[in-house]
Amino acid sequence: AVKAPIFEAPRHSRQLMNPFPVVHDQRWPIAIGLLGAAGCGTISWYVIANCMLWGVFYTCAGLALKRWRPGATKDKQFGRAPDGYERWAYNLSILHQAVILPVIVCLALLQGYPGRSVDWLRAPSEHLDPVSRHVFYSTVGAMAKDFWIYSRPVEAWLFLHHMATIGGCALCLSLDAGGGLAVLCAFLGEVSSATYNLHIIRPCLASKWLEVVAIGSVNVVVLAASAWIAFMDNYWMKSTGYVGLACMLFILRTGGVVNAAKKVYGEGQWFPECDLSEGR
Numbered sequence: 001a002v003k004a005p006i007f008e009a010p011r012h013s014r015q016l017m018n019p020f021p022v023v024h025d026q027r028w029p030i031a032i033g034l035l036g037a038a039g040c041g042t043i044s045w046y047v048i049a050n051c052m053l054w055g056v057f058y059t060c061a062g063l064a065l066k067r068w069r070p071g072a073t074k075d076k077q078f079g080r081a082p083d084g085y086e087r088w089a090y091n092l093s094i095l096h097q098a099v100i101l102p103v104i105v106c107l108a109l110l111q112g113y114p115g116r117s118v119d120w121l122r123a124p125s126e127h128l129d130p131v132s133r134h135v136f137y138s139t140v141g142a143m144a145k146d147f148w149i150y151s152r153p154v155e156a157w158l159f160l161h162h163m164a165t166i167g168g169c170a171l172c173l174s175l176d177a178g179g180g181l182a183v184l185c186a187f188l189g190e191v192s193s194a195t196y197n198l199h200i201i202r203p204c205l206a207s208k209w210l211e212v213v214a215i216g217s218v219n220v221v222v223l224a225a226s227a228w229i230a231f232m233d234n235y236w237m238k239s240t241g242y243v244g245l246a247c248m249l250f251i252l253r254t255g256g257v258v259n260a261a262k263k264v265y266g267e268g269q270w271f272p273e274c275d276l277s278e279g280r
Contacts, residue, residue: 047137047173054134054141062092062149074201089150090197096142097194101135105187108132122232125172125179132183136169139190161252168245175242177232182242185222189249192218196256216257223250 071087108131125133143162146154154162172182192214199207226246230239 047170050134050137051140051144054138055144056141058092058096058142058145059149061095062088062145065092065095071201084152085150087201090201093142093197094194096138097190097197100138101187101190104131104134104138108135120180121184122177122181123179124177125175125182128179128183132180133173135183135186136173139186140166140169157252161249164245164248164252168242168249171238171241171245175229175238176234178229178234181225181229185225185246188218189222189253193253212257215253219250219253219257222246 065088066086069088069091071091074087108129111129111131143165146158146162153159169186172179172186175182195207195211195214199211223246226243230243232239234242
C-alpha cells in the first residue's frame with residue numbers, strides 16, 4: 001500500500017505562523033554570558049533591561065518592515081543580487097544607524113554639558129548623562145536582535161562583528177576615563193556603517209564611493225581615539241580590552257572597505273547610475 005504523503009504547510013505559511021524562528025546554538029553562550037555578568041555584578045541589570053528594550057523595539061520594527069515594506073519590487077528595480085537577507089533587514093539597520101542614533105545625539109546635545117568639550121570627552125562613563133548612554137543601549141539592542149530575528153544563524157564574520165560591538169559597548173559603559181570619546185566613536189562607527197547598508201540596497205558607483213570614504217575615514221578616527229583612550233587613567237585591563245576590540249572591528253571593517261575599493265577601481269564602469277534621493 002502506498003502511504004499518504006504527510007501534509008506540510010508551505011514555507012511562507014510556517015513563517016507567518018511562527019514569526020520568531022527557533023533558537024540557534026550561537027545564542028545560548030550569549031544569553032548565558034550576559035546573565036552571568038549581571039549576576040556577578042559586572043554588568044547591571046538596569047543596563048541589560050535597557051538593551052533588551054531596544055532589542056524588542058527593533059524586533060517589532062523589523063516585523064513591521066517585513067510585513068509592509070519587504071522591498072522585493074525595489075530589489076528588482078535596482079538590480080540587487082540576492083544575498084540571503086531581504087531588503088527590509090537593511091532598511092532596519094539604516095533606521096538604527098541613520099535615524100535613531102542621530103536623534104539620540106541631538107537630544108543629548110540639547111541637554112548640554114556643564115563644562116568644556118574636552119572635559120566631556122575625558123569624563124568617566126558614570127558621569128555621562130542618561131540620554132548619551134542610550135547610544136550604547138540602542139546599539140547593543142540593534143546587534144542582539146540579529147541573533148533571533150532571522151530564520152538562520154548569522155555568518156561567522158557578522159557574529160564576530162556583533163560580539164565585538166556588544167562587548168565594546170559594555171566596556172565603554174564602565175570606563176574610568178574617556179566615556180564621552182567612546183560615545184563619539186560608537187556614534188561615528190554606526191553612522192558610517194549605514195553607507196554599507198545603503199550600497200547593498202542601492203548598488204551603484206556613487207553609493208560605493210560613499211561607503212569607501214565614510215567607513216575608511218571613520219576607521220582612522222576611531223583607531224586614533226582608541227590610542228588616546230589607552231593613555232587615559234583607565235584600569236589597564238579596560239584599556240587593553242578597549243584597544244583590542246577596536247582593533248578587531250578595525251580589521252573587519254577595513255577588510256570590507258578594501259574589497260569595496262577594489263570593486264570601485266576594477267568594476268566601477270559596470271555600476272549603474274543611481275539617485276540616492278529616491279524612495280526606499
